[in-house]
Amino acid sequence: MINRQWLLAHRPARHLTHADFEYREIPYALPALAPGQILLRNRLFRFSPAMRGWMKATAQYVPPMAIGQPVLGNAAAEVIASRSPDYPVGSIVSTLTSWQDFQVMDPSVVAVPPRIKPADMSLEDFEGVFGSNSLTAYFGLLDVGRPRSGETVLVSGAAGSTGSVAAQLAKIMGCRVIGIAGGAEKCAWLRETCGLDATIDYKSEDVARRLAEFCPDGVDVFFDNVGGSLLDSAIEVMARFGRIVLCGQIASYDDGDALAPGPRNMMRVIYWRLKLQGFLVFDYIDQLPSALADLRRWHDEKRITHHSERVRGFARLPETFLRIFDGSSHGTLLLEAD
């Protein structure tokens, strides 16, 4: 057998390029598993901006990706051998894995145990609308942002995998929801399919001016996937006691180890009694079952829709990942191993 791998060739300098990745095929014999271990075959890779952060040398919540090793990433994978009673052969799991065909793992020692796909759920929904990006939206919006009915919620990266779910959850909570996204098509989808009250196309519109126009009474909850100057603009329109959910900083992920300028108007944060709070979905592991039950119910009721784009071919892993940063992806970007 062959194990195909995409390795991180070196620490990416600034903007990620295809040359930062190296392809390798190695002969592979099924390993002897230790008690508790499972052997996974990665089937459907999912891409997230967070992966770019894991590539940086700076200290993080996970050790930086190792040079010359397979790129860390999420996927739905099949258990093809198992010495763990919790993960029988044939189970499909969603997990942090890496860009290779085969992965050995001990589910009892990893930070986030692999999650088993229910039989009645499609692979695409498992990594898409019920994937960890959606769970991130769920806990970030509901537990950190805590929107109340009638409040105004702003979401940046609103057409993305996480943002689009956060925006629809805010609608379910009875809020007025404004989404910021790139391009007329994504904005139209957010308004017409996801039911957002208004959208701002950051590629063609003056964001600060539109924010002032759409939010005369201020923004109560800002779910921010972007950071940078957009966070600055949002601080200017927050309502008193507004909550800013710091979910991501896609504006600066691809800047190497340089840091983007931070939000400048900290006096307004004080005067308006704002709260800026970071969070990670990892902290909510014990609440995943009830969150997934909520998401499934709302999805069944057609109150949450989700856009996924699926490409095929292990060879295309790097080029597909790069699309996360050029704004061309919409919703969850998935790659099926061939």
Added chain:
Amino acid sequence: MINRQWLLAHRPARHLTHADFEYREIPYALPALAPGQILLRNRLFRFSPAMRGWMKATAQYVPPMAIGQPVLGNAAAEVIASRSPDYPVGSIVSTLTSWQDFQVMDPSVVAVPPRIKPADMSLEDFEGVFGSNSLTAYFGLLDVGRPRSGETVLVSGAAGSTGSVAAQLAKIMGCRVIGIAGGAEKCAWLRETCGLDATIDYKSEDVARRLAEFCPDGVDVFFDNVGGSLLDSAIEVMARFGRIVLCGQIASYDDGDALAPGPRNMMRVIYWRLKLQGFLVFDYIDQLPSALADLRRWHDEKRITHHSERVRGFARLPETFLRIFDGSSHGTLLLEAD
């Protein structure tokens, strides 16, 4: 009679100077009070960095100070005429007033009603250890920061009127407390008199290096009066789930309308699940009695000490206020009208 006044001569451009103030004496006849109104004679003025913010043209939680009008500031004042049964003649109140001898006020319409001095409290303690700077420390630390016994608390502007109380409250809560202040004398006072565990003299020490040294397990609560680059340095040493209490930004108050650079490492805020939260003491009016009871009890038990500096002479209002920004003041700066 004469009413002496110090007016705001113009919108201060950048660094505040004596020329931003204009002295005036106007003939004064005791006014006819409307029902509910009281007439105050300002006795003991208190200075706070926040006043510099109120002078700016930018939008705030209070309207910007008016040009050509007496400077807004806090003081202990005597009620010399009254048509309010709640404020009999002879009462001493702590209130937001202005830099003049006489002030007419309707306590029922102001945002924060004047607070009456208990008979057994000195005027200096009333504006000092039991003044609104201390109350700011109380609610900011205990309600926003919520330190738990055994945690590490960092306070910037630690020798100041608010900071020194916040630091001592953290000690009372059972925390390890590190204070940042300017100069060996203030640092020695914080360690020896206030019982802080360690201090950093930002004038002579490398703050980032000392922070790393003193906080190997990170900072759980940072009570920040300073902002700017100090906030950046603190974010780097915060512990997971750390809380940053945004109390003031003295680093940038005196920069005119320009905004200091904001904290750059927002990714660490996410990865470490930090919370940055602004607050104003105004939001806690209904909780003042219990807060003051706590502060009095701890003061009686000698668990809170306070440093006040008192100067004399109405003529010296501007020059004394300027000292807030040159780092030469220690604790609460008070001026007694002659």
